[in-house]
Amino acid sequence: MSRYVLQFYKQGYMKYISHLDLLRLFKRSFKRMEIKLQHSQGFNPHPKMSFVQPLSLGYTSVSEYLEFETNEYEEPNHIIQKLNEAMPDGIGIAACRAIPPSKKTLAAMVEYASYELKFKTNHICDWNEKLEEFLQQDKIIILKKQKKSKNLVEQDIKPMIRDIILKDSIVDNNIITLTTTISAGSNFNLNPENLMKSFCTFLDIPFEKEAISIERKELYCSTSEGNGLVPILKIEFKN
Amino acid sequence: MTLTEQLDKLLMKVEKPARYIGGELHSVNKDLNNVKTRFGFAFPDTYEIGMSYLGLQIIYHILNNTDSVFCERIFAPGIDMEGLMREENLPLFTLETKTPAKEMDILGFTLQYELSFTNIINMLDLAGIPFKSKDRSESDPIIAAGGPCAFNPEPLADIVDFFMLGDGEEVLKKVCEIHQSWKARNGNKREFLEEVCQLKGIYVPAFYEPIYNENGVLQAIEKKYEKAPDKIEKNIIEDLDTVDFPNSNVVPLIEVVHDRAVVEIFRGCTRGCRFCQAGMIYRPVRERSQDRIIDIAKNQIASTGYEEMSILSLSTSDYSKIEPLVTDLMGMCKQNNVSLSLPSLRLDSFSFNVLEQIQGYKKTGLTFAPEAGTQRLRDVINKCITDKDIYSGMEQAISLGWTSVKLYFMVGLPTETYEDLDGIAEIAKNIMDIAYRMNGNKRGRFNVTVSVSNFVPKAHTPFQWCAQDTMESFEEKHRYLREKLRKIKGVNFNYHGTETSHMEAVFARGDRHVCETLIKAWSLGCKFDGWREHFKYDKWLQAFKETGIDDNSYAFKAGNPEDILPWDHIDCGVSKEFLISEWNKANHCEQTQDCRRGCVGCGINTHTECKQEGTL
Ligand code: SF4
Numbered sequence: 001m002s003r004y005v006l007q008f009y010k011q012g013y014m015k016y017i018s019h020l021d022l023l024r025l026f027k028r029s030f031k032r033m034e035i036k037l038q039h040s041q042g043f044n045p046h047p048k049m050s051f052v053q054p055l056s057l058g059y060t061s062v063s064e065y066l067e068f069e070t071n072e073y074e075e076p077n078h079i080i081q082k083l084n085e086a087m088p089d090g091i092g093i094a095a096c097r098a099i100p101p102s103k104k105t106l107a108a109m110v111e112y113a114s115y116e117l118k119f120k121t122n123h124i125c126d127w128n129e130k131l132e133e134f135l136q137q138d139k140i141i142i143l144k145k146q147k148k149s150k151n152l153v154e155q156d157i158k159p160m161i162r163d164i165i166l167k168d169s170i171v172d173n174n175i176i177t178l179t180t181t182i183s184a185g186s187n188f189n190l191n192p193e194n195l196m197k198s199f200c201t202f203l204d205i206p207f208e209k210e211a212i213s214i215e216r217k218e219l220y221c222s223t224s225e226g227n228g229l230v231p232i233l234k235i236e237f238k239n
Numbered sequence: 240m241t242l243t244e245q246l247d248k249l250l251m252k253v254e255k256p257a258r259y260i261g262g263e264l265h266s267v268n269k270d271l272n273n274v275k276t277r278f279g280f281a282f283p284d285t286y287e288i289g290m291s292y293l294g295l296q297i298i299y300h301i302l303n304n305t306d307s308v309f310c311e312r313i314f315a316p317g318i319d320m321e322g323l324m325r326e327e328n329l330p331l332f333t334l335e336t337k338t339p340a341k342e343m344d345i346l347g348f349t350l351q352y353e354l355s356f357t358n359i360i361n362m363l364d365l366a367g368i369p370f371k372s373k374d375r376s377e378s379d380p381i382i383a384a385g386g387p388c389a390f391n392p393e394p395l396a397d398i399v400d401f402f403m404l405g406d407g408e409e410v411l412k413k414v415c416e417i418h419q420s421w422k423a424r425n426g427n428k429r430e431f432l433e434e435v436c437q438l439k440g441i442y443v444p445a446f447y448e449p450i451y452n453e454n455g456v457l458q459a460i461e462k463k464y465e466k467a468p469d470k471i472e473k474n475i476i477e478d479l480d481t482v483d484f485p486n487s488n489v490v491p492l493i494e495v496v497h498d499r500a501v502v503e504i505f506r507g508c509t510r511g512c513r514f515c516q517a518g519m520i521y522r523p524v525r526e527r528s529q530d531r532i533i534d535i536a537k538n539q540i541a542s543t544g545y546e547e548m549s550i551l552s553l554s555t556s557d558y559s560k561i562e563p564l565v566t567d568l569m570g571m572c573k574q575n576n577v578s579l580s581l582p583s584l585r586l587d588s589f590s591f592n593v594l595e596q597i598q599g600y601k602k603t604g605l606t607f608a609p610e611a612g613t614q615r616l617r618d619v620i621n622k623c624i625t626d627k628d629i630y631s632g633m634e635q636a637i638s639l640g641w642t643s644v645k646l647y648f649m650v651g652l653p654t655e656t657y658e659d660l661d662g663i664a665e666i667a668k669n670i671m672d673i674a675y676r677m678n679g680n681k682r683g684r685f686n687v688t689v690s691v692s693n694f695v696p697k698a699h700t701p702f703q704w705c706a707q708d709t710m711e712s713f714e715e716k717h718r719y720l721r722e723k724l725r726k727i728k729g730v731n732f733n734y735h736g737t738e739t740s741h742m743e744a745v746f747a748r749g750d751r752h753v754c755e756t757l758i759k760a761w762s763l764g765c766k767f768d769g770w771r772e773h774f775k776y777d778k779w780l781q782a783f784k785e786t787g788i789d790d791n792s793y794a795f796k797a798g799n800p801e802d803i804l805p806w807d808h809i810d811c812g813v814s815k816e817f818l819i820s821e822w823n824k825a826n827h828c829e830q831t832q833d834c835r836r837g838c839v840g841c842g843i844n845t846h847t848e849c850k851q852e853g854t855l
Binding site (some may be wrong): 088 | 248250252256257260261262263264490492493494541542544545546576788813
């Protein structure tokens with residue numbers, strides 16, 4: 001049994017396929033390549049393959065991760081090459097790394113995600129100053145729907161924001177580009193749309209979901225010491 | 240803003256945006272500089288339905304195998320997408336290159352069911368193409384159509400420039416060749432149509448004119464272009480092994496209705512059920528060889544990564560070497576970790592043996608189609624199943640541990656009486672009795688679903704002269720059955736809507752007059768009529784009224800064999816004499832044998848050879 005992590009991008013029209021569709025695409029691609037995936041035990045066995053952090057429909061990404069296990073060892077370069085032959089335009093494999101087997105999935109190790117957010121606005125202000133003011137609030141409260149009861153509850157997202165930066169301070173054609181690193185994963189997770197909504201409310205400008213384009217740049221976990229971040233691909237495994 | 244930028248904006252807002260993006264594995268893109276014919280294959284329903292249709296994969300594959308032809312796909316957008324497209328003035332486009340449909344050279348619609356006709360009009364409207372041939376300019380695409388409903392093309396005669404009858408594999412390539420030389424010499428549309436109508440199986444409706452007398456009775460179908468054929472004979476591929484078949488299907492990125500590898504094992508049917516249009520228009524039976532089938536199946540699995548495969552034909556078990564074929568397929572699928580699904584198997588011991596192996600513990604999904612409740616009525620419709628067949632099949636199923644079966648019946652069949660409906664209930668009851676007898680008190684939780692559809696008389700069948708039941712009568716029969724079946728424990732009942740069956744009957748035997756109604760109904764908001772949630776019967780009634788068409792005179796019309804029928808100039812190869820004799824035999828409850836036991840003279844052998852004749 002061998003375990004891998006695969007880094008891929010999702011661009012162009014492929015942002016419109018859901019993560020279930022993408023999972024099926026990978027499953028079929030492995031089958032075409034005749035790479036046998038390890039299957040779970042039980043009544044309804046399914047291949048051991050999962051995304052480290054599913055991407056919302058409509059987002060592009062330059063760095064997504066798929067974790068999977070095969071029955072036999074395959075050369076990572078071979079996997080990259082073969083998979084790329086079968087991928088539709090817009091999806092490509094950037095890297096593949098064999099990693100040591102573990103009970104803990106990579107999905108359980110993710111802590112942060114970085115995004116680039118582009119939106120169109122006529123609003124004129126000193127964006128850097130506004131961002132600073134936004135982040136300097138004691139609390140940044142959003143209303144979040146609870147999964148079960150569907151009640152709206154207040155949530156302070158401030159601790160989940162690591163940074164928001166106006167990218168290169170370019171304010172071009174009314175298009176504002178921000179990059180942000182925020183919590184992601186099973187413990188704390190902040191949806192970048194909610195962050196944007198909150199920022200727009202703070203600025204008192206309308207928030208339009210369709211007017212924002214979002215691209216995921218990277219997924220991270222923490223380094224073993226300090227509070228640095230390391231991309232999932234470069235994750236270190238202790239023996 | 241370009242079309243793609245505009246599209247991007249809309250896709251953020253719609254349900255299942257991947258319906259509109261293309262880019263699937265094995266979808267085709269071509270350098271437009273080398274392309275001489277741009278063919279838009281238009282499916283008048285959603286992506287999920289169209290992509291499940293094998294004919295699309297075949298045509299797409301065959302056309303794109305020709306370097307100078309580029310076939311792109313176009314589907315009916317969902318209601319939400321359509322609304323946004325209209326708001327933003329985004330025209331109907333192809334999936335492959337996002338080119339407006341209006342820029343295609345030929346736009347070919349497939350006609351799978353009558354209730355998709357309003358979608359054709361809607362798609363033309365979304366494309367910005369005038370509906371009627373006579374209103375289109377030289378720069379508009381040529382509108383073509385094919386598929387089973389092309390055998391009664393008349394309701395669409397004012398819309399479609401040319402129809403293709405029968406197997407399309409070879410003639411489509413020829414049509415494209417003619418298109419290219421015609422385009423090179425800058426011809427006009429009339430010249431193109433004059434040329435293609437010389438090809439076998441091509442019907443140009445503008446070259447014919449139905450003549451009615453003052454009572455509205457069809458008198459003749461007059462030719463308007465001397466060189467057009469008197470009768471349009473369908474195309475027949477004699478040997479399926481000689482035509483190309485997709486080895487690498489386009490693999491949808493989203494879930495579609497049938498998402499699997501599929502090989503057609505034969506075309507046609509020898510059984511001769513008298514209500515069945517497919518059984519007549521696809522004659523004679525032509526089989527693909529076992530080697531070819533296995534070969535294609537292997538290639539498809541290897542090239543697509545599909546985890547399921549299926550075979551396609553009218554009556555699977557009739558394949559002459561079905562046992563070795565299925566055994567081979569099972570072995571191949573097992574080796575490749577692919578699950579096999581086998582539709583419409585006859586319930587004999589071989590089939591049960593196969594189902595045991597391929598379904599394992601999953602003992603659901605057994606279906607059976609006696610079609611009528613008594614032997615008498617089964618004789619009328621020539622459905623050669625006996626009570627004994629039904630019960631012995633069920634005994635086997637129950638003894639092997641199956642827990643449910645679905646039985647298909649039709650109501651409103653010619654000569655039907657309430658005794659025949661009692662027969663349906665009796666069959667259900669007898670099956671439950673078998674379950675009690677074999678499984679004891681709890682009947683092993685066995686249950687029967689009785690599914691009833693409404694008989695629709697179709698062109699080119701022995702029942703084409705037959706009136707459809709009135710809607711009141713259908714409803715009365717449904718009520719009667721529901722009451723009867725309710726009393727039997729373990730039996731479920733469901734039935735089709737009568738309103739849609741009525742509409743189907745109008746268009747299945749419609750003439751050129753009903754075209755106005757179609758357009759009217761569309762303008763009143765009718766589309767996706769085959770979808771229960773979108774079907775608007777009140778709007779249809781209004782459309783009939785406003786266009787002065789009496790829908791009942793179409794649906795309830797009982798004709799005489801001497802009548803001239805609107806589709807009389809369309810020759811599906813089965814002779815009218817045969818249909819008449821079958822109609823007479825039906826009225827005398829006489830069966831006609833399966834022609835694998837010996838030719839029964841349907842007439843198709845004057846066009847081609849019948850390889851299955853007398854093979855049983
Ligand atoms: S011509 Fe005879 S053998 Fe051929 S399909 Fe017709 S009935 Fe059958």
